[in-house]
Amino acid sequence: MYHRSAQDPVVVGRKGMLGHDLPDSWWLSADSSPRFLAHTGDNSAGDGGKGHFAGSLINGSYAGFEPLNVAWPGVHATAFALQTNVAYFDQSATQFAGVGGDGGNWNAASGGSVGAFGPAGYGMIGTGNNGAGNGGDGYFSGSMVHAPVAIYNPVNIAVAGPHATADAHQTNVTYFDQSATQIAGVGGSGGNGNAASGGNVDASGSGASGAISTGENSAGNGGDGYAYGGLVHATFAFYYPINIAVAGYNSTAHAEQTNDVVFDQSAVQTAGVGGDGGNGNAAIGGSSDIFSSIFELIGSDVIATGNNSAGNGGNGHFAGSLVDIDVAIYAPINIAVAGYNSTAEAHQSNNVVFDQSAIQIAGIGGDGGNGHAALGGDFAMDLLSDLHLLDHA
Numbered sequence: 001m002y003h004r005s006a007q008d009p010v011v012v013g014r015k016g017m018l019g020h021d022l023p024d025s026w027w028l029s030a031d032s033s034p035r036f037l038a039h040t041g042d043n044s045a046g047d048g049g050k051g052h053f054a055g056s057l058i059n060g061s062y063a064g065f066e067p068l069n070v071a072w073p074g075v076h077a078t079a080f081a082l083q084t085n086v087a088y089f090d091q092s093a094t095q096f097a098g099v100g101g102d103g104g105n106w107n108a109a110s111g112g113s114v115g116a117f118g119p120a121g122y123g124m125i126g127t128g129n130n131g132a133g134n135g136g137d138g139y140f141s142g143s144m145v146h147a148p149v150a151i152y153n154p155v156n157i158a159v160a161g162p163h164a165t166a167d168a169h170q171t172n173v174t175y176f177d178q179s180a181t182q183i184a185g186v187g188g189s190g191g192n193g194n195a196a197s198g199g200n201v202d203a204s205g206s207g208a209s210g211a212i213s214t215g216e217n218s219a220g221n222g223g224d225g226y227a228y229g230g231l232v233h234a235t236f237a238f239y240y241p242i243n244i245a246v247a248g249y250n251s252t253a254h255a256e257q258t259n260d261v262v263f264d265q266s267a268v269q270t271a272g273v274g275g276d277g278g279n280g281n282a283a284i285g286g287s288s289d290i291f292s293s294i295f296e297l298i299g300s301d302v303i304a305t306g307n308n309s310a311g312n313g314g315n316g317h318f319a320g321s322l323v324d325i326d327v328a329i330y331a332p333i334n335i336a337v338a339g340y341n342s343t344a345e346a347h348q349s350n351n352v353v354f355d356q357s358a359i360q361i362a363g364i365g366g367d368g369g370n371g372h373a374a375l376g377g378d379f380a381m382d383l384l385s386d387l388h389l390l391d392h393a
Contacts, residue, residue, distance in 0.1 A: 046107030048136035048188035053098035061148035081158035091148035100136030103191035133194030135223035135275040140185030162249035178235040187223025187314040190278035220281030222314035222366035227272035255336035274314025277369035283308035313366030
């Protein structure tokens, strides 16, 4: 068996849909051995890589902030306790695992054409199963855990004896950022403007054929997402400042507390989501032209030019749990105690925001794209001169 490439004068200038050079053609002569195997498919261009993850991603943070401010004067004295706290707790996390890469744009994957002629039968011929610009699949198996704990409890105390003045001021500006973004087992999006086509098959002769496959081409499809396991986001924030002013006999106690606190415990959890299909892609099966005697064609195997896909959204698969547990405790205490013939004042101002929102997405298929073409190749069968025998049957 020998092959004749495109450099021979038989085949010249093969161009693809995007103007690129296609692989050389294969021609199998009458001297070839029977039942040969010809395979010019399984080509790929611009496909996103697959993402595989098995294990656990754990982000366990702990922050403790416990200042204590105390002023304790004696008899006929004045006590001032001033405390100002500006705290920012950044315990946020972004975790990605098992995410497939996005497919590229303007790629082409084409199977080479195959030509067979002669009296000998031929076996399997495959020019399909080409892929261009498809998003990679994402596989995740395991657990993602993000469990930060923040404790913040400043205490401000001023105590004055008889005939004294006690003053306690506390100002707290605190921000707890315990948000999390967890993405696992997500397929990559398909690219745009890609082409995947199977090579053409031309067969002539008197022998029975094997299977011919020019289909199974794909272009711009979103990758599938697989997630097995659990995503856990558990945050705990404790905030309870205490402000106390105690004045003795015939004295004045003044306690002021101002709290401006933000608890951001939001979470975005995405698992087992298929990638979106791209736009303007084409997947076309190669044509099959068969020239044979009718009586010797009977018994030929399957000829497949279909099952092509373009711009389809990937499938989403999820089995497990998405857990978002948020606990925030905020209990400021402001106390002013004055003795006999004294004045006690207690002022407390609180401005608190609790964001414990959660967005959980699991097992969602990707959206299909626009402007695609998925076509099965043409099939033509020409029966040779044995047809005249049917007139005498």
